[in-house]
Every structure is written in structure tokens, then in C-alpha cells.
Amino acid sequence: MAASTLPLITAYHPSAVLAWRADGPVTQGTFAAEALALAQQLPQGRYAINLCEDRYRFMLGLAAVCLRGQSNLLPASNAPAVVEALLQRYPESYVLNDSMAVASAGKIPARAPRIAADHVAAIAFTSGSTGEPQAHAKSWRVLMRTAQLARKVFLPDIDAVNVVATVPPQHMYGLETSVFFALAANCASHHAKPFFPADIRDALAAVPAPRLLISTPIHLRALMSSGIVLPPVQLIISATAPLTAELATQLEHALGAPVREIYGCTEAGSMASRRSCETDQWQLHPRMRISSQQDAVSISGAHLSEAITVADDVEISSARRFRLIGRNADMLKVAGKRASLSDLTQKLLAVPGVEDGILFLPDGAARPAALVVAPSLAESEILRALAPQVDAVFLPRPLRKVAQLPRNELGKLPYARLMELLAS
Template identity: 40%
Template sequence: MLPPTYNQGMISQLQKTYPDFYILYDQDVLEITELPSFKLEYPVLPSYECYGFLSDLKKDFSVPEIPADHVMAYVFTSGSTGEPIPHAKTWGSLTRNVQAQLCRIREDVNFLNQKFTVLATVPPQHMYGLESSVLVALLGGQAFGAAHPFFPQDICNELECLPRPRVLVSTPLHLRTWMESGMDLPAVDLIISATAPLSLQLAESIEAKFQIPVQEIYGCTETGQIATRLPTVNPVWQTYGEVEIMQADSGGDGCGGAVAKGDYIFSPTELNDVLEVIDKNHFKLLGRKVDQVNIAGKRSSLGYLNYQLNTIQGVKDGVFFIPDMVDTPKEKLGETRLAAFVVASSISKADILKALRSRIDAAFMPRPLFIVDELPRNSTGKLPHQVLAELAQKLQSQQIATEPQKQ
């Protein structure tokens, strides 16, 4: 079971849904003492001790033959658009998926047939982290660092311990913070990004700094990764192997829903994004379906609005949010208003709103706009919808409580 988080609530929910659930661990974890668990007693050794340890073994390790149709994991969606949903992954589908990724890495980067080392800032229970660190190493004969650092200093420290060529598997959030840290950044030979759109500006700054390619991955929990692009070279995505993309419907402009099929994808799967399909192996990504906003007959996307918000000088992080409409009277359902959360320095709330007015239509101005110390991003940089809803409710309540009472 590979849940999006390891908090107590998520673990308890897994236990209720899966009666045979137990926790496999190799270090003491106080939070799981009351749950079924199994501790690995096999020694975990520092890398410099491994070779001596292996040479002392009297017999070779036996590598098991795993049936291709064996379900090896249930991977959960992040919950950014609702409740996390499990998806079964077989050993065969994951193997073919990662083999396709390794082929694409070799196409995009010339490591002169050298083995490379991977460091991931995303945890291995995330689909992207599982594929691009653990399985790339296991199935491709590479090595990877067991840590998944979050802060810039930790990323630098971990990279410096790894031999080259080295690959950093990360997210736009981690990469932006890392690049803006002002630290002396260690050399890397390839950077792979996923989980959110990577801005062209950030990709260009990375390539200028390190003189290396930046590869962006497209995929989802339902299908696994299915395409890549080099954003500074071409905005068009190219699918892996025999994976194909078909247009499912049109929004009147030739763009709309799309379906992925073929190769390691068991059955045609509808994607949660709006794509412009160029041909069966190439497409452009226009945004997420749930990002589409229609207010007063005007259309935009949360992705576009977030981009405009985060380009304002002094905004360190920000996100637009559609408040839940559950308690909204029927006669006012058409009056959707957006909210926004902003982490800012050296800029006031009034100046942020002024800058936004010059960038977006008035219909999409956030009402309200909350200034916060940080956004409640998870370990992959995503913002689960429920967490944002709870934050909005909390801040709204605090705002009402501090308003002067009318006489």
C-alpha cells in the first residue's frame, strides 16, 4: 500500500478498508505501535560497507521470478481534487513503464553508457517517486540515494555525497526554492521534473546554470508516466513506447478530453487534463479539467491564474482556490468567486491585488485573498483540495472573529 501520506488518519483509513493491512518497517516508529506491523531485521548498511558484506556471504542472492500480472502495489492519487483513490499496479506494467523511461533518458542525455546515480526529492510511495528513483535503479542497474531531501541545503548535501553522473528527480516547487536559495549548488547531469507544470523561465535558468538538459515528465497515478518533453526545446509532449493519445471530445476548438491507451496501460484511460492532440504520439498540455473556471460567461484556468499570481515580484508562493459551494443558496450558485492564498515578502496585499488587476480579468479576482506564512503543500509539492478547504474555513472564521461588531 503506497498512500499519499503517512499521517495517522490515512493509516487508520487503510486499516478499515484493507483488513489484512500491516506495516513493514526497518526503523522504530512510535505511531504504529498499536497497528499490525512487521519489522525488517535484515541489516541496513552504509554504502561503503556493502561490498565487504556481500563478499562474506556464502551463497549468492536468489532473485525471484515475479509473474507479470502480479499486483505489487496499490498507489493512491494525491487527493488534490478530492479523496485519494487507489490504483492497482502490476509488476509487468511497472517494468515496461520504467524500461520506456530509461530509453527516453538515454535519448535525451548522453551519459556515454555510464551508470548514473539518482537523488529524488519526492518520496518513493508517490507514483513518480517510485518509478523514477526506486524502479529506475532496480530495473536499470543504476544507484539511488535513499534520502528524499526537501530543503535546499539538504539537497546540496545529499548531491555532494553521490558520484557523477547524477540525476536529480524533483518538482517545480523544490527546484524553484533550490535555485533561489543563493547557495553554491553542486553539479548535476540531468534534472527531471514532474507533479506540476514547469515554467519555461525556471527551466531556462537551470539549463543556463548547469549546462544540462531539463526533462519534464507527464503522467498520472492512473496510467503512470506516459510522455516527456524538453521544455526549452519543444513545448510538445512525446509519448513513451507504444502508448497512444486519442482525442475523446472537443470543446468546440479542437481541444478537450483525451484518452491514453496501449503498451503498459491495461485499458483506455481518460485523462484529467485538457490536451491538444497533434497525432497519436504527440500532444500539447493546456491544463487540468478541474482547473477550468467559468465565471460570468468568461473562461480561464486555475493554472493560468496561478502562473500570473506567482510572477508578481514579492510573491514567494501562491495558489487560487475554488471554495466549496455546498452551503451556497441555489439562487447564488452562478455567482462563483475565487479565493487565493499567498506567501509574500516585501509586498502588501493591496499591491498584490493591484498587480493582479493588470494581469487577469476582473471576474477572476480573488475574493478573499489570504496572506499566509506558508502553503500546506505535501511532500510532492501538491495542495490537496480538502486541506485548502479547511485552511480557507479557518482563515475565514478568524477574519469574522476579528471584525468589529456592528451596533
């Protein structure tokens, strides 16, 4: 029996717009033709580490890799040491980046090319507490279904939507909303990853209405403080870190559009949402349920092969609604990038000359701080040793050298003592 397949593009219309490059719109037909051509030119291998920063090139690479029967590896960071570790861990892997030659496309296919539904389209990574990043394999079916589900929740009544995203496509949130919204749910994505408020305005202005802005609290706060005037936006979606109700309210007033937050994880993609200025309750997507058994809370969904254990502290209101009491304290999420504090601490301890040390997140801070025992090293030397392995936003600030860490009788480091030492 033939394995089941799904199209590269759902509801394929060769003339419909799928993406916006700097030189204008790209149709679904052109994209399909370019992806088929690129698939033939890719190196032999099983895995492509897809580091493309340009969103269009990322999508093209992702599609070509899948059409060729290979899988995309999506590291949480493009730091050289992270990429090198992936090349070692996955034999028959190679790096795909923005400098790849885009093959001249052949004829526009009349029908969408198809991909095996169970094909491992992408492997996303989360930083595990033990050091080696944890791999999460995503089939083509799960990625397409998850995006379709979320698209129905957020914009049920709008046919074609143009997406501008400030988050990288390698991150699960960006992958779902800016790549698979386009492939699976009739959206068209702008190629850039705008960063400064003026970049976001320009990217939005480069696409016609209706517009969807995919972003994070850090970018949205900057947008709000800048007072910049944006073209009309239909909807703003935020994820990766909590958005305060206050900022959400300000944004809605300033931009004249609803602001919705996504609750999700790398394992499952988006699972729930809320309109942050109205409620602190998360509403699960259709056909998803939350339940608790012996202190472990899990979320299940018809499109997911297994239930997801929720690492955060939650209060269940009903089978479809819940409230977050506390976030998983180990995980840092900044501007679409993520890292685990215990993993970062392991990297710090591995620096030659470091005898003891800890990274932790001071209350209200955006980035971690560190206390280090390293008599023979200067603070700047420790930072330089960490820099190649750690994304810059997770480099501790401040990093302070101390004579010893304030371990209690259990060997633990009470937060209050760490803060005292940091301030002293």
C-alpha cells in the same frame, strides 16, 4: 502452466550498486539478500502500508512485501486519519515504517529472486472527488516496464546512473524514477529525501557521477533562488506541477544540465516529456499514442492494460505530440503531494459547526484558500479540526469566516466573487 515471472532486479549483477545509504553503497546482491531475509520476518497479512521515509528502507520493504506474496499500499499522505482509514478498508493490513527491524541478511543469491509478473506489487491512491481515495493497482510487470520505458527516453546512452530524488517514494512519480529506475533500469538511488537546497547539494555530493536529480518546481525554484553550487548533474527531471519555461532556462544555465519535465498520472506513471525551455509540446514515450473520441482524450500504451482518460484539457498535434491547454482544476499538486479540492471541501463541510464552506485555489497561489460559514467556531478551531485529516501543505491559507457564501442563482460559486470576499 506456471505463471510468468520477472526478476526482482533486471540485469542482476550482485556486485553492481543499487542504492546509497548513509554508510555507503549497497550492492544489488546485498539488497536481494536483505529483501529475502526481511520477507521471512514480515507479519502475516495481505497488505503492508509502506510508510518508510528512508528510500532504501522503502525499497527493501517494497521488495520484501512482494517476495512474500503481499501487496504494498501507498497512501498519498501519512496523516494518522488516512492510515487509520486504510487499515479499516483493507483487512489483513499492517504498517511498515522506518523503525522496522532489518533482518540480518543471509547468503547473496547468485540469481535474482523472481516475482510473478501479474502480482499486485503496489496499490497507489488518488483522492477521489467523493471522499474515499481511489485505488490504483499496479502489477510488478507494469511498474518494471514503465520505468524501463522512461529510462530509455531520458538517459538512453548512459549505463549506470545515480539518482537523488526530492519526492517521496510513495508517490507514483517518485516510485517510478527513484525506486523502479533502480530495480528495473540499472540506476542506484540515494536513501534520503533531501528538502532544503543544502540537503540536495549534500545528497548529490554523496554519490558519484553521472547524477540524475528528480525533483519538483517548488524544490527547483528554491534551489535556483539559493544560488547554491551543486556537483555536476547529467539531467534534471521535474514533475507534479508545471515548470515555467523561464525557470527551466535559468536552471539549465545555472546547473549546466538539461531540464526535462514529465507528464504523467497515478494511473499510468509517466507518459510524455518535454525539454521545457525549448518547447511547450509534450512528446509521448515510445509505443504510446494519444487520441480523441467524442471530446474524451485518451492515451494508450503497449505496456498498459487499458487506455488512460486524460483529465486535463489538451490540444492534440499528432498521434505522438500534444499541448496542455489547462490542468484539471480540481487537483492540487504540491511538492509531490496531491489532493482534490472537492475532497478537501467535503472534509471542511464535515467539521461539526461548519454550515457551508469552500476551498479553492487563488490564481498563482501555491496553496488553497477557504471561505467558511461557521458562526459558532473560531478560524483556528476549524483549522485544528482539519489538521489531522489533511496534509499541512493543503490546509487552507487564508481561511476566512464569512456570513454567507456568494452562491449565484445556480448555487455555484463564481471565482471572481470568491476572490472579492477573500480580499475584503
